[in-house]
Amino acid sequence: MISKLLGLGNKFLKKFEEQVDCEQPIYFSVDLDHKELKTVWLFGDESQIGLNYSENKTILTSRDKKTKSFKSDQKLKDLIERQIQEKILTSFERAKELIHLFPNIQNPDDGERKGEEWLKVTNHVLKESLKKASSEEHLSINAKIFMGVRPGHQDYNIRLQCYNLDYSLTFLENGKIYLSVYDDKNFERGHSKEPSYSGEFYNNRPLILDEFIKLIFEVFKKSEFKIFD
Structure with a gap:
């Protein structure tokens, strides 16, 4: 989990992690630009979550619009990829339904x-x-x-x-x-x-x-x- 990876004592990360796992967004986007990735998840209450990954820095934006940046590494990249994979697969299942x-x-x-x-x-x-x-x-x-x-x-x-x-x-x-x-x-x-x-x-x-x-x-x-x- 993100909070365990980047620091158990970080309250922002713990709250962000809860928001990521709480529900499927009603609409989301993924922007691939060579070695940079941006994704925005929009929820029913019009709040949103943002993940911006580049080689040097990862920026997380929570549903209450608070933003924090962290040093990027492969483990963090892997975690973000898995989160996006989960959202995309759930969306495909919705399309099949x-x-x-x-x-x-x-x-x-x-x-x-x-x-x-x-x-x-x-x-x-x-x-x-x-x-x-x-x-x-x-x-x-x-x-x-x-x-x-x-x-x-x-x-x-x-x-x-x-x-x-x-x-x-x-x-x-x-x-x-x-x-x-x-x-x-x-x-x-x-x-x-x-x-x-x-x-x-x-x-x-x-x-x-x-x-x-x-x-x-x-x-x-x-x-x-x-x-x-």
Whole structure:
């Protein structure tokens, strides 16, 4: 546990640890930037927890907005990675539960099949880019992940921004999931105003979600932070 690692007598760490373990956030983000990691967890009462890790310093922000910094080391990095892994896995389980609320699945129609194939091809290209970045020192992996119910919205959402691609997977109230993918190739994030692909899925929702889960796993496997190894 964090308090045991960094000092049993530290009241801030003990309280922070209790806040980390008390509940699943309704929405959280993870920002990977080469050797730096930032994550923010938003709770139902609008309070939040923050973890910022860099090679030299780790900054923790508690739900009462108090902030402390500590010297980074491998053990602390491992602990933070495990905490993030737990939150991501719980969010994936929530996504699966939402699909199981609507179990009447038939054979996918042509549009669903084409959308699934498009996603697989796009993911393959991105995975190859991640593989190259992880093997060459002058390249780095940068990605942002958002999971949960966004403030001001009602639908559960999983979003991944990696390099030029911006994926958004939304679980609709009618049981369908809506996928949109923006491609900002050769431009800054947000340049593209129309998605390269958008479509709804019902009969092959488990396969679409599985593709999304495998892609997020691959991002972390190839990054500096081995949350999924």
